[in-house]
Amino acid sequence: MYPITPSTKMSRVAKRGHYDEATIYQILDEGLFCHIAYVHENQPMMIPTGYCRMGNKLYIHGSVGSHFMRNLVDGRRVCLTVSLIDGLVLARSAFSHSVNYRSVVMFSSGTLVTDEKERWDALEAFTNHVIPGRWEEVREPNAKEMKATMVISFEIEEASAKVRSGGPNDDEEDYQVPVWAGVLPLKLQAQTPITDPKMLFDKPVPDYVVNYKK
Template identity: 40%
Template sequence: MPSATARTRVRRLPELALYDQSVLYSIIDAAYVCHISFYDGESSHCIPTACWRDGDRLYVHGSNGGRLIRQLASTKEVSVAITLLDGLVLAKSAFNHAMNYRSAIIYGRFDAVNDEMEKRRLMDVFMRFIAPGRERDARQGNAKEFAATTILGIALDEAAAKVRTGGPSDDESDLDLPIWAGVLPMAMLPQAPVAASTSIGPEPVYVRQWQRSE
C-alpha cells in the first residue's frame, strides 16, 4: 500500500494529497510516460520514458546500453513522477490562477527483471496496455531482442498522489469583481489512426476503436 513517508508527505497544499491506492493506480494507468529523476554523483537528470504498471510495481524498459537503464540498474535511489494536466483554472485574481491535474510521485529503487519468462510476461502486459490484443498480433520478441533489453521495476509502496479538480478558489474580497472565472479544461484525446505504407491486412479492433477509446 502507498504510504506517507517523510519524502512522500505532501507539504504544499496538503489538502490535495491522496494516499489511496486506487487513486494512485488510476493516475499511473492513465499515463503512457513518466519522468525519472536520479543523481549520478555530479548532475541531477530528469528523463522521460514509457512506463506501465503490473500489480504493485511500475515498469520501464530500454536498451541495455542506454544511459538511463545503466544508471537505474546500478541501484540508484530515484523518484518517478507522473503528471496529467486536466485544465487551466482562471480565478478573478492573477495569483489565484491554478491548474487542474492528477499527479503521482514514487520513491525507491528500480530492480532489473532477470527471469526470461517474467520478462516475456511483462512485455505482453506492456503491449496489452498499449493496445489490448497487440501482444498476440505483433511478432513477439526473440531471444536476441530480449537479451538486449532490460526491464526494470519499482515498488509502488512509497508513493503519493495529488489531485486538483474543480473551479477557482478566489479570495472572499475578489468574489464581486466583474470578471469571468472558471476552468478551461483540456484532455489528451485519440486522433484518427494513420496506417503505415507497409501495413498489411485489416485494422485490428484496437485501431478501429482508438478514437472512441477515451
C-alpha cells in the same frame, strides 16, 4: 495505504494528498509516460520514459546498451513521477489561476529483471498498457530482441498522489471583477489513424485503434 514518510508527506495543501492504493494505481494505469529523476556524478538528471504497472511494481524497458538503464540498476534511490492534466482553472485574478491535475510521486530503487517469464510478461503488459489488444496481433519479440532488451522493475514502496479538482478559488472581493471564470477541461484525445504507406496488405484499422481511449 502506503506509509506517510518524510519524502511523501504533503507540505503544501495537504488535503489534496492521497496515500491509498486505489487512487495511486488509477493514476499510474491512466498515464503513459513517467519521469525518472536521479543523480549521476553530482549532476541531477531527469529522463521521460514509458512504463507499465503489474501489481505493486512499475516496469520500464530499454536497450542493454543504454547508459540511463544501466545507472538505474546499481542500487541508487530514484524518484518517479506521473502527471495527468485535467483542466485549466481560470480565475478572476491572475494570482488565483490554477490547474486541475492528478499526479503520483514515488521513491524506489530499480531491480534488473532476469526471470524470463517476468520479462516477457512485463513487455506484454507494457505493450497492452500503451494500446490494449496490440500484443495479441503483432509479431512477438524474438530471442535476439529479448537479449538486446533490459527490463527494470520498481517496487512501489513510498508513494503519494496529489489531486486538484473543481473551479477557481477567488478572493471574495474579486468576485466583483467582470471577467469570465471557470474551468477549461483538457484530455488526451486520439486523432484519425494514419496508415503506414509501406503496408503490403489491405488491412482495416483495428477496432482498438479506431476506438482508442486513455
